[in-house]
Amino acid sequence: MEHFTTESWFPKYFEYTYGIDIPKHLDTLVEKGYALVQTAFDSLDHLNATMKKSILKKKGVTGLSKMEAADLNQALHDYFSEELADHFSIRGYKLTSKGEQALKDHQTIIDRHPKKNL
Template structure:
């Protein structure tokens, strides 16, 4: 899916790109708004500061109801 989106934009060398390189190419050639229109599911990654905040405040997290994903 990533390769086809980049191909439509005219990006070359896609067959040699690995997943991280494809992600970087998407970042380089598309705005966040353009990507939001093309993907229905987007992932997020916590920063080290965010991971530490979760560890420091586990009690608050445990008080909230859990969703079944």
């Protein structure tokens, strides 16, 4: 679930083949405590370096061209508090312990569905 974001695109076959409205079902999973929407800071992995540099540049941070990914993340933590959320909208989804347990409890259902070789 950590790969899904509030801006993820989902194939139409979920809806047409399985009758699953993914955005609606994700909202339900969050409402019922199986997943949560991550904070802006927890969602930084979904931004590329250019996006992070742009946010920092607006804040007046210099020396961005020399910064590596970890440096950019640290700078975002150093220069921003909760207002970071105002600078980008993408958020990741994460399973809660309740969601992880539900997957374990229903592994046989998951095993019946085709898997992608990654």
